[in-house]
Amino acid sequence: MKEQGNVYKYGDNVDTDVIIPARYLNTSDPKELALHCMEDIDATFAKRVVSGSIMVGGRNFGCGSSREHAPLAIKVAGVSCIIAESFARIFYRNSINIGLPILESKEASEEIKEGDEVSVDFETGIINNITSGKEYQAVAFPQFIQEIIQANGLVEYIKKNREVK
Amino acid sequence: MLKEREVIDMGMTMTQKILAHGAGLDSVAAGQLIQVKLDLVLGNDITTPVAINEFEKIGFDSVFDVNKIAVVPDHFTPNKDIKSAEQVKKVREFCKKMGIVHFFEVGRMGVEHALIPEKGLAVPGDVIIGADSHTCTYGSLGAFSTGVGSTDMAAGMATGEAWMKVPEAIKFTLRGKPRKWVCGKDVILHIIGMIGVDGALYKSMEFVGEGVNNLSMDDRFTICNMAIEAGAKNGIFPVDEKTLEYVKNHSVKPYDVFEADKDAEYVKEYIIDLNEIKSTVAFPHLPENTRTIDNVGNMPIHQVVIGSCTNGRMEDMRTAAEILKGHTVHPDVRCIVIPATQKIWQECMQEGLFDIFIDAGAAVSTPTCGPCLGGHMGILAKGERCVSTTNRNFVGRMGHTESEVYLASPAIAAASAILGRIAGPDEVEEGL
Numbered sequence: 001m002k003e004q005g006n007v008y009k010y011g012d013n014v015d016t017d018v019i020i021p022a023r024y025l026n027t028s029d030p031k032e033l034a035l036h037c038m039e040d041i042d043a044t045f046a047k048r049v050v051s052g053s054i055m056v057g058g059r060n061f062g063c064g065s066s067r068e069h070a071p072l073a074i075k076v077a078g079v080s081c082i083i084a085e086s087f088a089r090i091f092y093r094n095s096i097n098i099g100l101p102i103l104e105s106k107e108a109s110e111e112i113k114e115g116d117e118v119s120v121d122f123e124t125g126i127i128n129n130i131t132s133g134k135e136y137q138a139v140a141f142p143q144f145i146q147e148i149i150q151a152n153g154l155v156e157y158i159k160k161n162r163e164v165k
Numbered sequence: 166m167l168k169e170r171e172v173i174d175m176g177m178t179m180t181q182k183i184l185a186h187g188a189g190l191d192s193v194a195a196g197q198l199i200q201v202k203l204d205l206v207l208g209n210d211i212t213t214p215v216a217i218n219e220f221e222k223i224g225f226d227s228v229f230d231v232n233k234i235a236v237v238p239d240h241f242t243p244n245k246d247i248k249s250a251e252q253v254k255k256v257r258e259f260c261k262k263m264g265i266v267h268f269f270e271v272g273r274m275g276v277e278h279a280l281i282p283e284k285g286l287a288v289p290g291d292v293i294i295g296a297d298s299h300t301c302t303y304g305s306l307g308a309f310s311t312g313v314g315s316t317d318m319a320a321g322m323a324t325g326e327a328w329m330k331v332p333e334a335i336k337f338t339l340r341g342k343p344r345k346w347v348c349g350k351d352v353i354l355h356i357i358g359m360i361g362v363d364g365a366l367y368k369s370m371e372f373v374g375e376g377v378n379n380l381s382m383d384d385r386f387t388i389c390n391m392a393i394e395a396g397a398k399n400g401i402f403p404v405d406e407k408t409l410e411y412v413k414n415h416s417v418k419p420y421d422v423f424e425a426d427k428d429a430e431y432v433k434e435y436i437i438d439l440n441e442i443k444s445t446v447a448f449p450h451l452p453e454n455t456r457t458i459d460n461v462g463n464m465p466i467h468q469v470v471i472g473s474c475t476n477g478r479m480e481d482m483r484t485a486a487e488i489l490k491g492h493t494v495h496p497d498v499r500c501i502v503i504p505a506t507q508k509i510w511q512e513c514m515q516e517g518l519f520d521i522f523i524d525a526g527a528a529v530s531t532p533t534c535g536p537c538l539g540g541h542m543g544i545l546a547k548g549e550r551c552v553s554t555t556n557r558n559f560v561g562r563m564g565h566t567e568s569e570v571y572l573a574s575p576a577i578a579a580a581s582a583i584l585g586r587i588a589g590p591d592e593v594e595e596g597l
Contacts, residue, residue: 013362013363013451015557015559015560017538017539017557017559017560017561017562018559018560018561021539021561022211022240022538022539022540022562023539023540025211025240025241026241026245026246026248026249026252027248027252028214028215028218028252040560040561040566041560059363060362060363060366060396063362063363063396064298064557064559065297065298065538065557066212066295066296066297066298066300066312066313066314067211067212067314068212068215068296068314068315068316069211069215072215086363086366088363088366088396089366089367089396089398090298090312090313090314090393093313093314093317094313094314094315094316094317097314097316097317097320098314098316142198142330144198144328145198153316154316154317154320155219155222155223155316155319155320158223158320158323158324159223159224
């Protein structure tokens with residue numbers, strides 16, 4: 001699977017409170033959550049973002065709360081994948097579990113700029129910055145996690161394995 | 166194969182031993198992916214509604230064990246608005262339908278991470294996941310306990326299992342005894358200031374050493390509670406007499422005591438002299454932005470919050486009362502005290518602490534997470550500054566994006582409430 005889109009770039013320690021502020025957590029409706037995605041650090045993101053966009057962050061992306069509403073809001077807002085130097089562990093799990101592709105690459109995270117056009121190949125982990133012409137190799141997922149991603153999330157993975165049993 | 170070779174070669178950390186036991190394996194090694202059996206699956210009023218959606222998608226019509234799931238509506242309760250009421254209603258009906266035993270209604274509840282140990286639902290050796298990041302609190306009881314999201318909670322409720330990557334560990338050897346007014350909050354803020362908000366990313370924080378004896382259970386709860394603020398998967402304390410005394414007084418569940426092997430591998434080791442730690446404050450907007458109390462400068466404040474899963478326990482209440490006794494809250498400050506559970510609330514009342522708080526001009530709330538995450542019960546306006554005993558000071562955490570949260574101990578919070586600026590209890594005493 002390949003995705004291509006323009007980049008929205010953020011810094012280090014993007015926390016789940018800015019991804020989706022708690023004042024909007026009185027709903028679990030993904031579409032409603034997406035309307036407020038990134039609101040506290042980028043007030044117009046939800047209005048500007050187009051389907052297939054790519055989000056790039058720095059270190060410890062998604063730190064803080066366990067709210068799955070955070071990757072869910074990003075996914076439903078139209079972001080096809082997130083590239084960061086590193087992800088906070090609960091956000092990492094949640095993204096995989098809901099089928100939002102995430103990729104770790106220090107160089108890509110540092111060098112890709114806001115607005116760059118980037119393509120990502122999830123099978124090979126190759127990130128290609130079309131704007132700059134530079135290519136990066138993301139850290140590979142363990143086999144088991146790849147299987148969850150391929151099943152499009154944990155729920156589908158469990159369903160599939162249950163049927164096999 | 167690989168697993169067997171590791172059995173011979175490598176000692177395990179305390180966390181790894183609990184995980185190996187939970188996975189039914191003789192041995193595990195860092196980086197290994199395992200499937201563990203769960204002793205408790207936890208959720209709250211924010212994360213459980215999403216988990217219910219996912220649970221229904223999996224297509225299960227019953228939970229794995231009605232006694233091993235705990236659901237605590239604590240974030241926006243007592244329901245702050247219609248939408249919150251609808252969410253709690255959904256959760257309540259789900260629990261009733263599934264026959265979930267440990268559902269805690271308003272009036273019988275508490276902030277989840279204060280409530281679960283108090284109700285005896287977390288004991289040494291347990292493997293616990295909770296759809297709340299501060300689930301790492303129960304490491305203080307010698308359990309493996311970690312925060313997950315709603316889909317993991319759903320899968321846990323359905324199957325009684327979760328996948329885990331066995332973590333590496335950082336060892337924190339604690340020595341000595343904390344000074345007067347220095348508590349678990351100062352210890353963990355000091356550590357986060359030292360290693361950073363991703364300093365323990367994906368790892369266990371294992372606290373050991375003779376200094377552990379000088380930390381109360383409430384101190385240990387606070388320390389493990391904030392392990393997540395260093396990015397850790399879990400924080401954990403060895404089981405000692407204090408732990409066993411706590412377990413005896415709160416739980417009837419069987420438990421298992423695990424110890425790290427002598428040759429366990431740690432990726433890093435820090436030695437912390439507790440007697441050298443000063444009262445510590447985390448400045449906006451990250452818990453790692455710490456300064457000792459003698460370096461805060463003149464910072465006028467508008468609000469003080471004393472409560473939460475981090476510092477809403479009995480010792481925290483007693484400390485705040487000891488400092489507030491005979492004083493009044495500064496005219497420009499609102500001081501909000503939130504005992505974390507019904508039981509703590511009642512004890513405060515019986516010990517006369519509420520008289521002290523009310524005479525001082527502080528408000529006392531029913532248990533709720535409330536202001537900690539900017540839900541209700543003390544939201545900040547633009548430009549307002551709050552000293553809070555909670556755990557996060559991110560942008561907009563307690564209200565307006567241009568408000569500020571300063572994380573501190575109950576002692577600092579109470580002293581700041583009196584003086585109207587960030588200050589330590591010594592300054593209150595000097596002012597007498």
